[in-house]
Amino acid sequence: MSRRKAKNGFRLTLSYIVLVILAISAVYPALWVILGSLRPGKSLYSKTLIPSSLTFEHYRELFTSKSYLFGNWYMNTLKISILSMLIGIFLTLLTSYAVSRFRFRGRKTALSTILVLGMFPGFMSMIAIYLLLKEFNLLDTHLALIIVYAAGAPLGGTFIAKGFLDTIPRSLDEAARIDGASNFRIFIRIILPLSRPMLTYMALTQFVGPWVDFIFAKMILRSKEKWTVAVGLYDMVSSNTNTNFTLFAAGAVLIAVPITILFMFLQKFLVEGLTSGASKG
Incomplete structure (x- = not known):
């Protein structure tokens, strides 16, 4: 013992x-990045973790300097991320609800296709997407990013959402149909309220992806005023003549703020959804 x-x-x-x-x-x-954003000068290197003096000059410079359009980039990224998240969640929910609740011809083929396409990295299709957007005159527009981000959401989220919807008892659907509810009303009034735990996960993933994406945004957006934060921050330190890493650290801290707030806010709904989403007999 x-x-x-x-x-x-x-x-x-x-x-x-x-x-x-x-x-x-x-x-x-x-912690090093946060304290580095408060360190005077342009270098992140320091002999001590905590700087001898603190300054918020770098944060002020991000929004006041004429060399950078950080405020504009920040709002661009916020708009793209929010719209992509909302549209992507809507498309994923419709797709997962259809394959979870209905049986139709080609259902297994559609699921297999989504599974196979989800295995391939997204950057493999970038050239084809670029040429397609060019034909529709959508290059250098935020709409192009929103369409691509939202359209790609079902590939990564359908199976996760379907697995959760399969756990919701079908007896709820049948009882609602007896009362005369349509499929859309069942989806809105029954499925969505019980899907809050899954919705929180999807909201986080669909928001964070466009918020931190650099490769695709760099390829599509050409005008400086239309850049996202990731593209703008890269431009700050990409050349040998610009090595203001403390300014870069301040921008990185501001990037992390919405993600942190979103996670903290949705965490409460996650717990609430787990406790209130049970089937009561």
Whole structure:
């Protein structure tokens, strides 16, 4: 018995050590960037983690300097991310609801196609998408990014959403149909309220993807005033003549703010959805 307690104690201690190491590995770089954004000068290098003096000059410079359009880039990214998230969630929910609740010809083929397409990296289709957008005169527009981000959402989220919708009892649908509810009314009044845990996950993933994307946004957007934050920050430090890394760190901190707020806000709804989304008999 004592040997088992000692073994369990060793495992528990080892688990805590690993968790502490992982926590330090995750927190230390983020803390360095945050403090670096408050450090005077242009270099991120410092002999100490905490700078001798703190300044918010870099944050002010981001929005006042004529060399950068950070405020414009920030609003562009926010608009693209929010619209892509809303449209992408809507398309994913419709797709997953159809394959979860209905049986139709070609259903298995459609699921297999979505599964196979989801295995390929998105950048493999960038050239084809670029040529397609060029034919429709959508290059250098935010609409092009929104369409591509939203249209690609069902490829990554359909199976996750379908798996969750399969857990919702079909007896709820049948009871609603007896009362005369249509499929759309069932979807709006029953399926969506019970799907809040899944919706929170989809909202986070669909928002974060466009918010931090650089490759596709860099390829599509050409005008400086239409850039997203990721493209704009890259331009800050891409040339040898511009090495203002403390300004870059300030921009990186501002990028993390919406993601953090979104996660903290949706976390409450995640817990609420898990507790209130049960089927009551």
